[in-house]
Amino acid sequence: MPHPISSTWRRFARRHKLNSGLLFVLPALAAYLLYVAWPTVSIFEMSLYDWDGVSATQSFVGLQNYVELFTQDRAFRLSIRNNVLWAIFATTVPLVFGFLLAYTLNQRLRFRNLYRTALFLPVVVSSVVVGFTWAFIYNPQAGLLSTTLAALGLRALDRAWLGDPGIAIYSVIVVALWQSLGAWVVIYLAALQSVPDEIYDSAAIDGAGFWQKMIFIAFPLTRFTTAVLIILSLISAVKTFDLVYLLTRGGPYHASEVMALGVYQQAFKLNHHGYASALSVVLLLIGTAVTIVQLRLYAHAEESHE
Amino acid sequence: VAVLSPIVETTRRGLAANFQVRDSATGAGRTVTRRIFVRRAGLLIGAVAGLLGAGVARTERVQAAPGRLASGRLTVWGWPTGIILAVVDESGKDVLVETFKADTGIELELVKYDYKDYPPALKTALPAGTGPDAVLTDWDAMGPLWDFLMPLDEMAVKEWGDNWNEQFTEPATSEMALVDAQNARYLPGNMQLLGWPLYWIEDFQKAGIDAASLKTWADMEAAVGKLKLAGLQPFLGSGANWQIVDWFQSLVEVSAPGKIEEVQRGSGKFTDPDMVEAFKLHAKVHNEWMQSGVAGAEAAVPIDGFSAQHACAMVMAAAGTPWFNFLGSDNPTIREAINNRWGTFLLPQSKGLAATDAGVAIVKGTKNQDAAWEYVKWTTTGHGAELIAKNTAQPMGFKKIQPGKRGTPFDRNLAEPLFAALQHPTANKFRRILAPEVYQALADTLPGVITAQITAEEAAAEVQEALEKSFQGAGQKWLRRS
Numbered sequence: 001m002p003h004p005i006s007s008t009w010r011r012f013a014r015r016h017k018l019n020s021g022l023l024f025v026l027p028a029l030a031a032y033l034l035y036v037a038w039p040t041v042s043i044f045e046m047s048l049y050d051w052d053g054v055s056a057t058q059s060f061v062g063l064q065n066y067v068e069l070f071t072q073d074r075a076f077r078l079s080i081r082n083n084v085l086w087a088i089f090a091t092t093v094p095l096v097f098g099f100l101l102a103y104t105l106n107q108r109l110r111f112r113n114l115y116r117t118a119l120f121l122p123v124v125v126s127s128v129v130v131g132f133t134w135a136f137i138y139n140p141q142a143g144l145l146s147t148t149l150a151a152l153g154l155r156a157l158d159r160a161w162l163g164d165p166g167i168a169i170y171s172v173i174v175v176a177l178w179q180s181l182g183a184w185v186v187i188y189l190a191a192l193q194s195v196p197d198e199i200y201d202s203a204a205i206d207g208a209g210f211w212q213k214m215i216f217i218a219f220p221l222t223r224f225t226t227a228v229l230i231i232l233s234l235i236s237a238v239k240t241f242d243l244v245y246l247l248t249r250g251g252p253y254h255a256s257e258v259m260a261l262g263v264y265q266q267a268f269k270l271n272h273h274g275y276a277s278a279l280s281v282v283l284l285l286i287g288t289a290v291t292i293v294q295l296r297l298y299a300h301a302e303e304s305h306e
Numbered sequence: 307v308a309v310l311s312p313i314v315e316t317t318r319r320g321l322a323a324n325f326q327v328r329d330s331a332t333g334a335g336r337t338v339t340r341r342i343f344v345r346r347a348g349l350l351i352g353a354v355a356g357l358l359g360a361g362v363a364r365t366e367r368v369q370a371a372p373g374r375l376a377s378g379r380l381t382v383w384g385w386p387t388g389i390i391l392a393v394v395d396e397s398g399k400d401v402l403v404e405t406f407k408a409d410t411g412i413e414l415e416l417v418k419y420d421y422k423d424y425p426p427a428l429k430t431a432l433p434a435g436t437g438p439d440a441v442l443t444d445w446d447a448m449g450p451l452w453d454f455l456m457p458l459d460e461m462a463v464k465e466w467g468d469n470w471n472e473q474f475t476e477p478a479t480s481e482m483a484l485v486d487a488q489n490a491r492y493l494p495g496n497m498q499l500l501g502w503p504l505y506w507i508e509d510f511q512k513a514g515i516d517a518a519s520l521k522t523w524a525d526m527e528a529a530v531g532k533l534k535l536a537g538l539q540p541f542l543g544s545g546a547n548w549q550i551v552d553w554f555q556s557l558v559e560v561s562a563p564g565k566i567e568e569v570q571r572g573s574g575k576f577t578d579p580d581m582v583e584a585f586k587l588h589a590k591v592h593n594e595w596m597q598s599g600v601a602g603a604e605a606a607v608p609i610d611g612f613s614a615q616h617a618c619a620m621v622m623a624a625a626g627t628p629w630f631n632f633l634g635s636d637n638p639t640i641r642e643a644i645n646n647r648w649g650t651f652l653l654p655q656s657k658g659l660a661a662t663d664a665g666v667a668i669v670k671g672t673k674n675q676d677a678a679w680e681y682v683k684w685t686t687t688g689h690g691a692e693l694i695a696k697n698t699a700q701p702m703g704f705k706k707i708q709p710g711k712r713g714t715p716f717d718r719n720l721a722e723p724l725f726a727a728l729q730h731p732t733a734n735k736f737r738r739i740l741a742p743e744v745y746q747a748l749a750d751t752l753p754g755v756i757t758a759q760i761t762a763e764e765a766a767a768e769v770q771e772a773l774e775k776s777f778q779g780a781g782q783k784w785l786r787r788s
Binding site: 075271 | 454
């Protein structure tokens with residue numbers, strides 16, 4: 001006689017089309033729930049409290065942290081603006097220049113590998129090293145940029161590159177672009193090398209030149225790569241932290257603040273863990289929105305690629 | 307979405323009732339029935355849950371009793387400041403750790419964080435019980451973490467008797483009492499003074515300035531004017547938070563002496579006109595007296611620039627005794643300058659600002675409590691303190707320890723005026739920013755005033771708001787309304 005539980009399970013499984021496969025994934029699912037889902041839910045919960053991160057007492061404040069975030073927090077508003085600026089520049093500039101450079105380097109050039117290596121070098125350098133190096137370059141007294149401008153007689157163009165609130169965020173974005181451009185070039189190069197030469201040859205017979213082949217053949221045929229690069233770049237822009245932390249700490253007076261830095265400052269500098277959690281939730285929602293766009297673009301790009 | 311989708315998809319595809327497995331050794335296949343699978347999967351899930359449960363239980367146990375296991379090595383965390391930075395022998399080798407071992411038989415590990423990384427490191431480690439045995443303390447770094455430090459009174463009484471704290475200087479003991487009036491949470495290490503610019507003696511001579519004659523703020527402005535006329539940049543500054551805030555604290559002593567205490571006790575406000583004046587002075591000093599672009603950039607401590615470039619006549623932020631470590635600098639230019647060519651003076655109209663640079667504390671629950679106490683005593687009152695004072699010429703909080711003489715102009719130019727100020731009976735008490743929220747608000751808003759993004763009044767209001775919040779904060783026991 002079959003065990004009653006087994007019979008119940010069989011009936012349940014049959015009715016719901018379940019089988020042992022589900023149980024195979026349960027360990028992984030358990031780990032996922034414990035280490036990813038549960039902390040995520042906890043962040044939502046913690047965002048409803050006022051807590052310094054170490055004390056035993058937590059005060060329930062409801063949505064007050066969110067209200068404060070959206071109505072009173074100037075740093076948050078600036079960080080949204082800066083993240084958007086970051087996303088715009090971090091996608092458009094490498095898209096244009098990365099593709100152009102990759103297309104150029106895909107031609108038969110002397111020292112082509114040297115150029116490729118030089119372009120890719122910043123990608124493999126640690127962000128900390130990049131940050132310290134550029135802090136020196138931007139130093140208004142003895143920095144490479146200011147002294148070079150002075151040597152060229154262009155002292156009028158000199159600025160407090162990291163201390164001027166009007167340009168601080170752009171100065172940091174320039175560093176990020178310098179660091180990431182090589183990756184775009186290399187990925188584009190790989191994509192361009194998959195474009196058959198016959199297509200270029202046919203176009204050449206029809207009279208197409210360098211620019212026409214680039215715009216009407218190479219670019220459309222690498223659109224899947226472009227979509228992926230844009231998506232990765234957008235995600236990176238949402239969570240950017242390291243270079244801002246190293247170069248300006250979000251200053252002066254939040255002029256270069258970004259959201260991830262705000263979370264860090266609130267949690268670890270100001271001991272506002274509840275508020276930092278609310279900020280994290282907003283960051284998470286934005287990240288999720290970008291991810292959904294990413295998945296749809298992937299699907300669209302895949303379809304068009306096929 | 308990215309993680310769950312493949313899991314659900316795998317489940318959906320794996321709907322076959324039973325499945326075959328093949329023995330890799332024999333190649334024989336056999337069927338795993340659902341019943342067998344359920345039993346084995348149940349065991350696996352149980353084991354995983356057990357391990358996770360054990361992990362959680364372990365975590366809770368560690369939280370209940372923070373601290374390292376006794377390992378024969380005492381770990382101390384701090385930042386590169388006077389008390390742990392170095393004690394060098396004649397060959398220039400740092401002998402602090404090995405001297406401690408020779409004196410006590412205890413292996414010592416000093417972990418030096420960059421100051422900006424120190425508060426997050428403490429905050430991550432102390433509540434989780436993964437911190438060191440002992441830590442250096444600073445008001446800007448501790449906040450609610452004071453509660454993770456062991457009360458030291460009982461051990462101190464046993465060591466020195468009931469009136470043990472009278473053996474420390476008054477600025478030091480008054481600060482200790484602010485943390486916990488009933489039971490000390492740290493012992494004061496080295497002491498520092500704010501509001502004392504260092505200057506190149508030859509630059510002042512070139513510009514015709516006598517530092518001793520600077521009595522009023524107008525004198526100071528006139529001196530700065532003379533330096534500019536002589537083609538010299540008056541001050542070298544930095545946008546680092548601690549330098550920005552140290553300057554502010556020093557300037558409050560000019561515009562509203564003693565008012566930082568009143569404000570933090572609730573009997574005054576940052577928005578009071580004399581406090582707002584300090585914001586204005588701060589912006590003026592940074593915009594008109596320092597190099598361009600000083601605010602905002604996370605520039606390094608300007609000691610290298612000050613000593614090597616000789617482009618600026620004065621430097622101040624956190625000048626004073628902690629910088630005496632540079633007497634033993636590897637850089638011969640710095641060493642020569644601090645020994646022979648720099649002088650110091652108190653900002654006109656200020657009474658100065660004496661404070662503990664670094665306290666030394668034991669982390670609650672450490673398994674190495676006795677060894678940690680040995681270190682605390684050794685480095686604040688014992689042989690270690692003597693070595694530090696002798697080697698780096700820094701004054702210590704412990705009265706019996708006297709800073710060493712160098713036999714160079716440094717003794718007359720720097721050490722004597724600063725040490726005399728530290729002993730002065732009216733030297734400040736409680737004139738520092740105590741709450742991290744207020745400290746950070748100042749670090750944020752002051753560059754805003756410098757770069758004209760906000761007015762001094764707006765900045766003062768923002769800082770006052772941060773103070774009001776810190777009054778309500780759970781960990782800010784030391785801020786009391788009168």
